[in-house]
Amino acid sequence: xxxxxxxxxxxxxxxxxxxxxxxxxxxxxxxxxxxxxxxxxxxxxxxxxxxxxxxxxxxxxxxxxxxxxxxxxxxxxxxxxxxxxxxxxxxxxxxxxxxxxxxxxxxxxxxxxxxxxxxxxxxxxxxxxxxxxxxxxxxxxxxxxxxxxxxxxxxxxxxxxxxxxxxxxxxxxxxxxxxxxxxxxxxxxxxxxxxxxxxxxxxxxxxxxx
Numbered sequence: 001x002x003x004x005x006x007x008x009x010x011x012x013x014x015x016x017x018x019x020x021x022x023x024x025x026x027x028x029x030x031x032x033x034x035x036x037x038x039x040x041x042x043x044x045x046x047x048x049x050x051x052x053x054x055x056x057x058x059x060x061x062x063x064x065x066x067x068x069x070x071x072x073x074x075x076x077x078x079x080x081x082x083x084x085x086x087x088x089x090x091x092x093x094x095x096x097x098x099x100x101x102x103x104x105x106x107x108x109x110x111x112x113x114x115x116x117x118x119x120x121x122x123x124x125x126x127x128x129x130x131x132x133x134x135x136x137x138x139x140x141x142x143x144x145x146x147x148x149x150x151x152x153x154x155x156x157x158x159x160x161x162x163x164x165x166x167x168x169x170x171x172x173x174x175x176x177x178x179x180x181x182x183x184x185x186x187x188x189x190x191x192x193x194x195x196x197x198x199x200x201x202x203x204x205x206x207x208x209x210x
Contacts, residue, residue, distance in 0.1 A: 032066045088192035091127040094118050095178045096194040097171065098134015098144030105141050107151060110196060115151050118194040122157055128188070130157075131181050133165040133174040163187070 034041075096118045099111035107115060118130050132152070134144025143166035153159050163181050168174045182189065 028066075032062075033070075088121070089190050091125045091188060092190040092192040093182055093187045094121055094128060094130040094192050094194050095175065096130055096132050096148055097174050098132075098148065098168070100137075101140040101142060101144055101147045103139075103141060105147065107147050111144065111147065112151075113196060114194050115148055118148075119152060119155055119157060121192065121194070122161060129161045129163065130194075131163045131165055131178040131187075133168055133178045135167050135169050135173075137169075 096114055099114060100108040101111065102108055122128055122130060130152075132145040132148040134148070136143040136146075143164075145164045145166040149159075149162055149164050152162060163185060165174070165177045165181055168177050181187075182191070
């Protein structure tokens, strides 16, 4: 929980967006699995490396590292998917986590997904409100919260249901500053987080630490 007043419920999952880092790690892991599972290729690699101590050592290190990464990835995936399968409570206060704003002032693909997820929830839960949380980065033309506010009001969400938190620069600050807004405006203390599937687990861990 964020505090004695606020309880975090399962997240509202945003539509998937592109994330280069995860794509590269996933691609490298897939290549490694293919090389290990196709026996002729794996044996050929081992034979080519067996004559030199350093290459044999490197092969073992890489194998151990990718095995650990694979196990970690499987555990994290199960935890993330498990959390995303549970629907949030009705009429919760939605904390929408910010993401990159493009130089044009338009939301990035990831931010657009979070906006759409929050909009869907607000339409389905007419008594709920949302805290739009995200400050302005050095490479952004406007705050992430301001960008979300402009897009959501343009889509027909009432401004009275939207509360802007545009000072935060980290996920931890997102929640700390949003909690103050929730308390000051006497919003529903049941909280649902609007973010991406890959970010849900980290966000929930941070809320438990506050």
